[in-house]
Amino acid sequence: MFSLLLALLIGEKMVHVFEYHGKHYLYDTGSGSLHECDEKTARYMKGDVTSLTDAEIKEILSDVEGLKKEGLLYAEEVKTYPFKSTEVKALCLHICHDCNLRCKYCFADEGAYHAAREMMSLETAKAAIDFLLKNSGSRKVLEVDFFGGEPLMNFEVVKQTVYYAKEEAAKLGKRFLFTTTTNGLLLTDEIIEFFNEEMENVVLSLDGRKEIHDEVRKTVNGKGSFDAVIEKIKKFVRARGDKHYYVRGTFTAKNLDFSKDVLFLADNGFDSLSVEPVVTEIPDLQIKEEHLPIIEREYELLCDEYLRREEKGEGFNFFHFNVDLEGGPCLQKRVSACGAGNEYFSVVPNGDIYPCHQFAGDDKWKMGNVKEGVLDQDIRLQFATSCLFTRKKCDGCFAKFICSGGCNANNYHYNGDINDPYEMTCAMMKKRIECAMHILAERKCRQSGEN
Amino acid sequence: MIKTIAKPAEKKITGCGECRSTCQSACKTSCTVGNQSCERVTREQKIERK
Numbered sequence: 001m002f003s004l005l006l007a008l009l010i011g012e013k014m015v016h017v018f019e020y021h022g023k024h025y026l027y028d029t030g031s032g033s034l035h036e037c038d039e040k041t042a043r044y045m046k047g048d049v050t051s052l053t054d055a056e057i058k059e060i061l062s063d064v065e066g067l068k069k070e071g072l073l074y075a076e077e078v079k080t081y082p083f084k085s086t087e088v089k090a091l092c093l094h095i096c097h098d099c100n101l102r103c104k105y106c107f108a109d110e111g112a113y114h115a116a117r118e119m120m121s122l123e124t125a126k127a128a129i130d131f132l133l134k135n136s137g138s139r140k141v142l143e144v145d146f147f148g149g150e151p152l153m154n155f156e157v158v159k160q161t162v163y164y165a166k167e168e169a170a171k172l173g174k175r176f177l178f179t180t181t182t183n184g185l186l187l188t189d190e191i192i193e194f195f196n197e198e199m200e201n202v203v204l205s206l207d208g209r210k211e212i213h214d215e216v217r218k219t220v221n222g223k224g225s226f227d228a229v230i231e232k233i234k235k236f237v238r239a240r241g242d243k244h245y246y247v248r249g250t251f252t253a254k255n256l257d258f259s260k261d262v263l264f265l266a267d268n269g270f271d272s273l274s275v276e277p278v279v280t281e282i283p284d285l286q287i288k289e290e291h292l293p294i295i296e297r298e299y300e301l302l303c304d305e306y307l308r309r310e311e312k313g314e315g316f317n318f319f320h321f322n323v324d325l326e327g328g329p330c331l332q333k334r335v336s337a338c339g340a341g342n343e344y345f346s347v348v349p350n351g352d353i354y355p356c357h358q359f360a361g362d363d364k365w366k367m368g369n370v371k372e373g374v375l376d377q378d379i380r381l382q383f384a385t386s387c388l389f390t391r392k393k394c395d396g397c398f399a400k401f402i403c404s405g406g407c408n409a410n411n412y413h414y415n416g417d418i419n420d421p422y423e424m425t426c427a428m429m430k431k432r433i434e435c436a437m438h439i440l441a442e443r444k445c446r447q448s449g450e451n
Numbered sequence: 452m453i454k455t456i457a458k459p460a461e462k463k464i465t466g467c468g469e470c471r472s473t474c475q476s477a478c479k480t481s482c483t484v485g486n487q488s489c490e491r492v493t494r495e496q497k498i499e500r501k
Binding site for chain 2: 025026031032033034035036037038041060063064067072073082085087089090092139141143145177319320322323324325326327328329330331332333334336337338339340343344356357399401402403404433437440441444
């Protein structure tokens with residue numbers, strides 16, 4: 001009797017039941033709460049009541065009802081739609097459409113973005129800063145990311161743009177947070193000093209083990225670039241102190257055992273890491289559906305070692321294992337995702353504006369030019385109204401309030417529609433989130449002296 | 452037995468916009484909002500700790 005009632009109730013609600021190494025978890029999508037339970041409760045929550053006694057069912061129901069009353073289980077999802085902001089918050093400045101590497105998987109056509117190789121002039125960079133300040137409304141903190149190609153090939157413009165932006169922002173009582181994404185090849189003491197002074201975050205590209213890195217990240221002469229960058233990146237990280245940075249790698253079909261690359265990077269003293277699945281259609285590099293079980297197993301291996309090292313006091317930060325269930329982003333942020341094409345844009349060397357770096361160079365998505373200062377409102381509206389609830393595939397997905405429906409650009413490039421999430425990305429995302437939740441649970445156990 | 456591991460501090464719909472642009476957090480391909488923290492909450496916690 002009880003089970004029938006509960007089964008009907010469960011059918012209407014969104015609780016994700018999953019198991020990790022014999023531990024059972026319940027993630028309540030509506031409230032964002034995570035619970036650990038015993039095997040019988042997990043089975044019951046999945047609708048399997050075989051071999052459960054009435055007394056056991058009664059006990060489970062009592063627990064469930066208690067949490068429901070607290071709003072922590074079967075909580076109703078709150079539907080809120082993104083505010084239609086007219087303010088611009090961040091720009092990705094393509095400071096250089098050229099690169100000193102020729103990485104096989106580069107989405108940006110080895111830095112050229114399917115056009116002529118060129119540098120952004122200081123005049124255009126200043127126009128972009130003016131555009132951002134003029135359109136930033138009441139926002140006090142603005143962001144600029146120096147991107148490429150390889151931005152250090154145009155370092156003088158990076159430097160002068162930072163000084164200009166700071167000066168202009170101060171006049172308006174605003175301030176900038178700067179980020180640079182670099183392959184590290186041109187890092188010098190002067191640049192390291194400048195970055196530590198001015199950059200809120202620095203993202204350095206390094207794929208992991210030498211043979212893995214060298215296979216895809218080639219110099220212009222076709223040689224592997226590992227030896228040319230590793231010591232420079234190490235030097236940078238040593239000098240970085242407690243300021244933000246990420247060593248960011250890519251894994252491809254050629255290194256599906258990527259947990260080894262993450263751990264290689266950690267063993268080399270890098271403690272802030274992000275290693276991402278490649279976005280490419282090159283056959284021998286592309287991640288395919290048949291790779292998924294291997295990739296999921298790799299995330300588990302990484303998660304296990306991550307916890308082991310953390311316990312020994314040798315932990316590191318892996319970006320995708322960060323899920324802040326207690327103090328995470330507000331609901332507005334969760335439903336409106338990255339903000340590309342609405343409050344965040346990319347500006348290419350000639351000043352043309354695109355929704356983000358992954359749309360750069362595609363005329364269909366050109367939204368204007370910083371020198372003219374006008375944004376295509378039709379494209380902007382497409383992005384502004386695109387949110388979690390316009391992505392039908394996300395209905396019924398437990399991860400939706402954490403992933404926000406995936407990357408607009410990935411959705412578009414793989415499925416032809418910014419609102420159509422790419423299933424492979426979804427599968428990897430879900431696995432990473434389960435790992436992250438298990439990490440939270442293990443930490444809590446450790447803190448409370450259990451286990 | 453059900454034991455709560457984590458629950459949101461409060462249900463927030465604020466949309467104050469203080470958080471960093473997601474794409475600049477780390478990876479520029481699959482950065483997601485769930486990997487970020489609320490900058491306002493983080494800042495307030497820092498002040499409290501001081």
